[in-house]
Amino acid sequence: MASIKDVAAEAGVSVATVSRVLNDHPSVSDDARTRVLAAVDALGYRPNAVARSLRTDQTRTLGLVISDVMNPYFTELARSVEEEARTLGYSVIIGNADERPDLQDHHVRTLLDRRIDGLLVSPTDGGSPLMLDAARGGTPMVFVDRWIPGVDVPVVRSDGRGAVRDLVAHLHALGHRRLAIIAGPAATTTGRERVEAFREALQAHGLELPDAYTGQGDFQAESGRRVTEGFLDLPEPPEVVFAADNLMALGALDAVRARGLRIPQDIALAAFDDIPWFVHTDPPITAVAQPTGELGRAAVRALVDRIEGRPPQSVTLPARLVVRRSCGEQPASPESAPAQNRSQS
Amino acid sequence: MASIKDVAAEAGVSVATVSRVLNDHPSVSDDARTRVLAAVDALGYRPNAVARSLRTDQTRTLGLVISDVMNPYFTELARSVEEEARTLGYSVIIGNADERPDLQDHHVRTLLDRRIDGLLVSPTDGGSPLMLDAARGGTPMVFVDRWIPGVDVPVVRSDGRGAVRDLVAHLHALGHRRLAIIAGPAATTTGRERVEAFREALQAHGLELPDAYTGQGDFQAESGRRVTEGFLDLPEPPEVVFAADNLMALGALDAVRARGLRIPQDIALAAFDDIPWFVHTDPPITAVAQPTGELGRAAVRALVDRIEGRPPQSVTLPARLVVRRSCGEQPASPESAPAQNRSQS
DNA sequence: CTGAAAGCGCTTACAG
DNA sequence: CTGAAAGCGCTTACAG
Incomplete structure (x- = not known):
């Protein structure tokens, strides 16, 4: 592979001059520039x-460590991150933690060894020593979606509180009183917040969230199945299951189907995170939709601000409820989703 | 950030010795090794x-250029690629072409500039000059899923011919005679092969594939919708629509739903590529399943063989049919899928 | 405008 | 077993 020396020789100039034309340095003669460019072309130099x-x-490279690529929410996040980064002249390297702290550390370490300019992280846990060191140790960093409390790192996330309130109001209006949740890991902020938001919204309607109706999941499909089976085995099963992410909703669907039960007649289902398939499941699933693309772009902008010496900003964007048929028919509108529903488009 | 010099100073040895212990070189005294390791620890050196x-x-890094990360098939492929690469001591950098040749070239160029050790590509088109140069120019390369004919690069892919034959037999047994396909881009091998396999299978049953029943898609959902609408507008619409990938099937579902038609009573639907959601759509969708994880792992092994000087091997793995209810009820088995169906697990 | 030279942080023959 | 030195391919003050 041709090096800068070969180009210099071919063009009859020094490597310094070659470097200057390559980097658009102003003080290069037209003649030199022409010869260098010709040499670059002739040799196919890169x-x-x-x-x-x-x-x-x-390195003009950003690292993105996410908890699970197979989760469509994170896939979309990754896509928008790469897009915005490319616009700003950066590449991104994705590390998939698969919800495993050890794998997360592996990727953080690898990324740091490669001297990426900045790190975007959606932490799988409360923060390993490595992650904490990196955060405090000057590596430009931004948390996206999930974050670690007590660390001075900007956070770009969405707030589902309002949407969860809307969801519970919707469920209450439909006559449901026994509501259960499949929670995410307590070690994650989103795992905790969604349960809290749900509990608070229930209280506003004078409803409790008993322990038996709080199942511990791990944001993966299998845990959604397991927890749902537990709910169905209860002497008094819940009327509604709210899955804290789309994969656990998939598992819940598996479990309900395995018992031959019908949604929403036998049990209602709702999910956090909206995905295109929710329109076509049987029945279409009511979900809380995050502004995923906006989140990814905002996170990149914050990180690049930090890298390039501008003050980075934390951002919180609202999520919104998308009503479909999985919790029962709406009294008013027979339509499955509001006009604004982006997953229909 | 501490450098090897700092470690050498701290340990009271030369940088050469530090390098040796870091790389497990045998000729280092126990004493030196201990002191270096202590210094590494003290300084947090990486x-x-x-x-x-x-x-x-x-670089111990592999590049993976795929046509569309948002397609669950490719997401799973990427995941298995990263897993196998990690096992073999490599990192992988993913480039998402979004089915755009220009973006594909962007990523190939960036990856080459970074001097990745090898490139895994699922080409979006017939091969740009850049891609062809890279393939011929000594960059270790392996095609996965899709490939470019006439280039001497190993190919790891799956053969759907048998499964498509099974599908057509299934459709024929159900009494369907007017079968249509939403094809992928003719510039891709998978785009062409799936149509050919379908046409051949039809011929075996004495059926034709008229032009009106061959819609041109681009492997993205929107094209599936558009083509399906065209089919439904025909004076004599097809009885079955076979989407050449899962995203176009999603688009087809959107189109059918928008017209208020029922599957399979009004029109049947089948798809190439199986995904977990197909179990829960209304109705569950019959699909051709590829051994995606195996494909990714085999591709990495072939590429690493090539990189490390061993002769790489092309691999072709069979796909298989997963029958569900979207084409009509099976006369024999009322079950939605065979026991082996991995997307049920 | 241009070139010689230093240096980024490593690894690895080479000599001892 | 160990260290001094060269060199990977660039960029960038510095001097002219």
Whole structure:
């Protein structure tokens, strides 16, 4: 592979001059520029990003560590992150933690070893020593979706409190009184917040959230199935199951189906996170939709601000309720979803 | 950030010795090793992968360029690729082409600039000059899922011919005679092969595939919707629509639903690529399932073989039919899927 | 405007 | 077993 030396030789100039034309340095003669460009073309030369990074101490690369790529919510997040980063001249390297703290650490370490310019993290847990060190130790960092309390790192996330209130109001209006939740891991902020928001919304209607109706999941489908089976085995099963993410909703669906029960006649189902498939499940599923793309873009902007020396800002965007048929028919509108529903588009 | 020099100073040895203990070189005294390790620990030293790569001319990194991360099939492929690569001591950087040749080239170029050790590609088109140059120009490369004919690059893919034959037999047995397909882009091998396999299978039953029943899609949901609408507008609409991937099936579902038609009573639907949601759609969708994880792992093994100087091997794995209810009830088994159906697990 | 030279952080023959 | 030195491919003050 041709190096800058080969180009210099071919063009009859020094490597310094080649470097200058490659980096659009103003003080290069037209003649030199022309010859260098011709040589670059002739040799099919491409600068070695590794060497450049070593010299400039920047990689123009962002690391993104997410908890689970297979979760469509995170896939979409990753996609919007890459898009915005590309617009700003950065590449992104994705590390998939698969909800495993050890894997998360593996990726953080690898990314740090590669000297990425900044790190976007949706932490799987409360923060390993490695992660905490990185956060405090000067690595530009931004939390997205989930975050770790007590660390001075900007957070870009969405607030589902209002949407969960709307959901509970909807369920209450439909006559449901025994509501259960499949929670995410307590080690994650989203795992805790969604349960709290649910509990608070219930209280506003004078309803309790008994322990028996709080199942511990891990944001993966299998746990949704397991918890739902537990609910169905109860002497008095809940009338509604609210899954704290879309994968656990998938597991819940599996469990309900395995028993031959019907949704919403036998049991109602709602989920946090909206995905295109929820329109076509049997029945279509009522969900809390996050502004995922906006979240990813805002997170990148905050991180790049931090990297480039501008003050980064935390951002909180509201989620919203998308009503479909999985909790029972709406008295008013027979339609499955509001006009604004983006997963229908 | 501490460098190897700092460690050497702290341990009272030369940087050469530090490098040796870090790389498990045998000729290092126990004493030196202990002191170096202590210094590494004290300083929290982590080797700079950028510098190491520049020196050794290898990055222990694989590039993976896929056509669309949002497609669950490719997400799963990416996940299995990363897993196998990690097992073999490699990292992977994913580039998402979004079915756009220009974006694909962008990622190939970026990856090459970073001097990745090898490239895994599922090409979006017939091969840009850049891609062709890379393939011929010595970059270790393996095609996965899709490939470019006429290039000497190993291919790891699955053969859906048998499964498509099974599908058509199934449809024929159900009494369907007017079968249509939503094809993928003709510039991709999978786009062409699935249509050919379908046509051949039809011929075996004495059926034709008229042009009006061959809609041109692009593997994205929107095209599935558009093509399906065209089919439904025909004076004599097809009895079955076969979508050449799962996203176009989603679009088809949208279109059918928008017209208020029922599946399978009004029109039957089948898809290439199986995903967990197909179990829970209304109705569950009959699909051709690829051994996605195996594909990803085999592709990595082939690429690493190539990188490390062993002869790489092309691999073709069979796909299989998963019968559900979207094409009509099975006369024999009332069950929605065979026992082996992995998307039920 | 241009080039010689230093240096980024490593690894690895080479000599001892 | 150990260290001094070269060199990977760049960029960038510095001097002219």
